[in-house]
Amino acid sequence: MAQSNPPFMSGVPELLLLRLLDQSEMYGYELVRSIRAATGEAISLGEGVIYPVLHSLERNGSLKSKRKAVSGRTRVYYSLTGKGRQRLGKLQDDWRRIQGGIANALEVPSHA
Amino acid sequence: MHELDLSRLQSELLRSGVAPRHVRRTVDELNDHYEDLVEQALSEGLDNRSARCGAMARLGEVEDIAQAVRAQPELRSWAFRFPRVAAVVYPLTFVMLLPAAPVFIGAAHANYLARWAVCLFLSGVVTAAMFLMLQMAITLT
Numbered sequence: 227m228a229q230s231n232p233p234f235m236s237g238v239p240e241l242l243l244l245r246l247l248d249q250s251e252m253y254g255y256e257l258v259r260s261i262r263a264a265t266g267e268a269i270s271l272g273e274g275v276i277y278p279v280l281h282s283l284e285r286n287g288s289l290k291s292k293r294k295a296v297s298g299r300t301r302v303y304y305s306l307t308g309k310g311r312q313r314l315g316k317l318q319d320d321w322r323r324i325q326g327g328i329a330n331a332l333e334v335p336s337h338a
Numbered sequence: 339m340h341e342l343d344l345s346r347l348q349s350e351l352l353r354s355g356v357a358p359r360h361v362r363r364t365v366d367e368l369n370d371h372y373e374d375l376v377e378q379a380l381s382e383g384l385d386n387r388s389a390r391c392g393a394m395a396r397l398g399e400v401e402d403i404a405q406a407v408r409a410q411p412e413l414r415s416w417a418f419r420f421p422r423v424a425a426v427v428y429p430l431t432f433v434m435l436l437p438a439a440p441v442f443i444g445a446a447h448a449n450y451l452a453r454w455a456v457c458l459f460l461s462g463v464v465t466a467a468m469f470l471m472l473q474m475a476i477t478l479t
Contacts, residue, residue, distance in 0.1 A: 254367050254370070254371050255370070255371050255374040255375070258371075271398070272396075272397065272398020272399065272402045272403065273371060273375075273396050273397050273398060274368050274371065274397045274398045274402070274403040274406075275398060275402060275403055275406035277363075277364050277367050277368065277371075277403075277406075277407075278364065278403075278406045278407040278409070278410045278413060279406070279410070281360055281363065281364065281410065281413055282410035282412050282413060285410075285412040285413065286412060299370065299373075301370065302363075302367060
């Protein structure tokens with residue numbers, strides 16, 4: 227049975243956040259900078275929209291957060307949990323499948 | 339306007355049923371993010387006004403942020419996620435707590451209650467003294 231495709235862009239911030247947090251724990255502003263650097267600024271989004279995604283991922287157990295005092299300010303650092311790693315694996319598989327499908331479609335000559 | 343004002347976002351999210359703790363946290367983190375953006379822009383040589391304008395633009399429109407929060411149903415308060423359960427639990431809790439309300443209110447306003455009790459006692463003493471004097475006056479005449 228063919229797997230259903232998740233919406234094209236709706237899972238992208240989630241995938242990127244999980245991927246980056248798999249490497250090291252980060253706070254919101256740091257994450258946005260890392261997304262910009264990692265995607266070569268190809269993905270632009272209002273920076274404020276990552277917080278609801280982070281909170282939702284934390285709520286469903288994919289992330290955990292802790293507050294740290296850094297140079298006089300309290301920052302919320304996020305890190306990946308075991309469940310988050312599983313979710314990342316699934317999202318990466320989904321993304322590769324879609325990417326492969328689109329690449330195939332683009333290689334097929336269009337009929338007039 | 340060159341200052342970040344998230345009060346509209348805050349009230350919009352609360353109206354949409356987002357749990358107050360998530361609203362507070364979102365606003366706090368957005369404020370921190372904004373300060374980081376301003377700091378970075380200032381360090382790159384921008385003047386204060388341009389730095390703040392740029393930071394607000396990068397943070398995004400309040401409506402877009404509100405929409406992103408509303409798109410996460412997990413962030414809603416349980417009463418909005420399970421309205422039927424809330425319709426049963428809230429009235430029941432209210433009815434159960436109602437008899438205890440005077441105790442809670444009394445405990446919360448213990449100093450007023452103590453003053454009120456002292457006043458009641460003193461007025462009782464004064465009234466009793468007046469009755470006593472009246473009785474003595476009647477007896478002696």
